[in-house]
Structures are given as structure tokens and as C-alpha cells.
Amino acid sequence: MEALTELCDLIAENPEQFSEKLAWICSRCPPPESLLGGSPRVSRSHLNAVLAIARFLARCPNQTDHHQRPQSMVLEFLRSVPSSFNQSFWPQSYGQDAISAFYVDFLGYVAKATELSPDFATEVAGFAGEVLITALNHDGEGSGISRVFLMALSQNFPPILPSDAERLVTSLLDQFVVSVPVSAPMSPREAGAAASETSTSSAQSSPISVNHYQPNDSSMSPANEVSRLSGSSSAASASSKGSVVINGGSVALKSSIEQFGVSYAFGDGGGGAAMLRQQVSSFEEESVESLEKQEIAFELIGHILDKVHIDPKLVEQVRLIAKKQLQSLSAFLKLRKRDWTEQGPLLKTRINTKLSVFQAAARLKIKSLSSLDSEGKSSKRLLLETLALLVDASEACLLSVWRKLRICEELFSSLLAGILQIALTRGGQLLRVLLIRLKSLVLTACAQADTWGNSQGAMFEIVMKTSCEIIEFGWIKDRAPVDTFILGLASSIRERNDYEEQVSFVLLVIE
Secondary structure: OOOHHHHHHHHHHHHOOHHHHHHHHHHHOHHHHHOOOOOOOOOHHHHOOOOOOHHHHOOOOOOOHHHHHHHHHHHHHHHHHHHHHHHHOOOOOOOOOHHHHHHHHHHHHHHHHHHHHHHHHHHHHHHHHHHHHHHHHOOOOOHHHHHHHHHHHHHOOOOOOOHHHHHHHHHHHHHHHHHOOOOOOOOOOHHHHHOOOOOOOOOOOOOOOOOHHHOOOOOHHHHOOOOHHOOOOOOOOOOOOOOEEEEEEEEEOOOHHHHHHHHHHHOOOOHHHHHHHHHHHHOOOHHHHHHHHHHHHHHHHHHHHHHHHOOOOHHHHHHHHHHHHHHHHHHHHHHHHHOOOOOOOHHHHHHHHHHHHHHHHHHHHHHHOOOOOOOOOOHHHHHHHHHHHHHHHHHHHOOOOOOOOHHHHHHHHHHHHHHHHHHHHHHHHHHHHHHHHHHHHHHHHHOOHHHHHOOOOHHHHHHHHHHHHHHHHHHHOOHHHHEEEHHHHHHHHHHHHHHHHHHHHHHHHOO
16 A cells, blocks of 8 residues: 555656556546445455545645546545445455544545545535435444444545535434433532432433423523623632632632532532432443444534534534533543442543543534624623633543543643633633633642642643733733733732741741
């Protein structure tokens, strides 16, 4: 394959000079008539040739005379993808890892080629939706292969028609998301009620289902989220809501971690132990397979929103699903290793997979905001709501026992990227509210033991980088809240240093 790849790259540099070589590679592709048969089968040389031709299209600007046949070969193979969901389609030596690698490379080349050639993109869009629908509906012996194909699509998504987009989103929600029967973590109101009345049973909705959403629940309303996010605008208000001690210094902190009820995770002798078991049970009811499907669905829907405008009502449904996922994130990350029934590799797989779902949901939540009217009041409410969710989720990552996992660091990076994106919207109008919460996030990052010394930790670096970008933006747009933010950090640092000096003096006296 390496020699074929080198030849392909050489041809892409001068297709006129090497037209015969290009025709030779095309001749090694599977004949189109064989792909249309009842049980098509391809050889390793067929697959290598298809990859080489797709790579050529991805590396060479559109030249009609030299692209017509290569494009035709790639299009015919792409149309035959549903047949590839059967193991008999592949060479006998190909397992799922090899099949996955082929899909990723092939779809990556196709996606790049559609960017270079609008005509090619139009042809791909004409049937790509049907191929995706077939993959989603495929059930049986090749379901594992179809899922591998969908995972590859989540990395490299082709153009699709607007008419197919809404069908795809609806199908993804119905099959991979809404149908998952898992109980959601309690809301703050429910948590308080359960702590005082342990015998009360609650029929809760799925953290990723929209079927049971209660529009009259004020605790979940955008207005309530806005109030909660901006309610700590004064130091007195913030300090009355709760604090975290950092080397003796008190730092105002109000997050969803507190709202879910900190005490229940420690078996407080009341309803806490029962609530903890319910939380663990609700998360463990989700199979790893269903979690993988949710991640695929969120990634694919995100790609669709990037490429096509769909019905606003459907976008709102997507937005609500992503919101419910993020609302359950804090409760999930608060669970400690010993709280879980599963242990060892099974638990690690579950944690990694679930955090990947949260990351995909966070990205989807941000993308779902792109269709909002940037100047509307409802837009501002939703942006503030999303900002509250992202900051709370970021704090949960910082305080979680799983924070050193790579996927947790990647999730944290995605959350802060979303926070930065919101900070830059609406001409910086949300900057003042954001900086109030960003201060606690920065101080929480500094408070972690693994962020001190020579190894400050990935999360610390991400917080610092994001803070600097927000400060640079705010310095131009609205300097006053930036000044307040910097002075507040300086005050906290002085408070910590004064405490350290007092401790050093006491230790000296004791000695």
C-alpha cells in the first residue's frame, strides 16, 4: 500500500503526465457491476486501489478530464457501502479494526475531495443520506460493522441533502438517544425532598430523553439558570452561598456540585445512602454499547447542524437533550471509585465511555446555539443557561477523582472552548457575568494539589490559556469587569500568602 500511496501522490502533482498510471489504479478498483451483485466481495488489492483513488481526489484540485473516472469509481464504491456491513464483503483477514481503519481513511479522503469539488460534493450528497439511513437501520449479523462505519462518519462527515438531514436527526434521536431507559440524577429540589423523606419514590426521566420534560419546572428554566449564574455578582451574596478553602483562604463557589447535595455521597445516615445507590444504579443501567451509540449520535447530529439548517423545533429538541446530559455530568463525576458496583477494567471502560458522551453532548450543545438570533432576548437567556452548565461541568471535572484521566482532560478542554466561544458572542455582552464564575474556576484549578510544582497539570494549563484569551478580548471590549476580575484574583492571592505567613510564624513559635 505504501508504494501505491507514493504513486498516487506523484500522480496528484502532475495528473497529465501520469494519466496512464491513474487509469491503471482505476482498473484495480472493484468493477461497478460486481458491487451491485447480491453478495459482493472485495479483495485487499481492491480496497487499496479505492483508497489510492480517493486520496488522489483529496489531494488534486478538480480537473474534469482527469477526475471523471476516479470520481465515478469512488461514487460507486460509496453507494455499495451498505453491502459492506456484511463480513463476507471483506477479505477474510479483515477484522473490525482493519475495517474501521479503512472507513476512516476512505471517508476522510471523500470529505476532503468534496471540499475541492462542488460538483463531486453534489453527487455525494445525492445519495449519502440514504447510505446513512441504511447504516442506522441495519440490524443483524453486520450491526457491529455498521456501527464502525457510523463511528468513522462521526470523524469525517460527507455532504447531505437538507431533506435527508431532518430524517437523519430524527432517526438518531429515536434509535440511539431517546429510547435509552435510564433514570436521571435528581434535581436540587428533588434531592432535598429525598433527603428528608427517604421512603418517597420518584419516577425520573432519562438524562438523555426529552419525552418526560416538564416545561413548568422552574428549576430547569432558562430564567432560573440566568438568575443562578448572575446571582453571585456581589461578594456578600457569593460568600453566603458557599465557599472552598484554599490554603486557609475562603473562595466563593456556587455550582451544581453543591446543588446535587454533597452530603449524600458520604453516607450521612439519612437518605444520603439511598440517593447514592440510586445515582449509581441509574448510571449502571446504561450499557457501554448504548453509551457508544449516544456518543455516535451526538457527534453525527453535530456534523449535520454544521452543514444543514433544520427545523428549529428539532434543533430545540436536540438542545434540550444535550442540556439534560450536561445536567447529569456533575452527579456522575462526583461518584468515587468505591461507590460503583463495577470495578477494574469494566469500570474504567464505563467511565471513559460516559465521559466521551458528555464531551460529545457539550460540543452539540454549543453547535445547537448557532441558529439562534444573536440579538434576541431568548438567545441571551439560552447563552447564559449554557454558560452556567459549562462552568458547573468544568468545576465538576476539576474536583473529580477522575480528573487525571485523559478523556476527562479532553472533556474539560471542550467545556472551556465552549465557554470561550460564548464569551466572544454578542460583542462581549456576557463578559461581566462570565468573569464572576471564571474567578472561582481559576482558584479551584489552583487549589488542586496536582497543579503545584513543576507539573502543574493539563487542566491548569487549559484554564490559564482560556483565561488569557478572555482577558485579551475583554481588555478591548469592556475593560471594567476585566479589571475587577484581575483585582479579585490578586486579593485572593494576597489572602493566601497572608495565611501561609501566619502558618509559618505559628510553626516557628512551636519549634
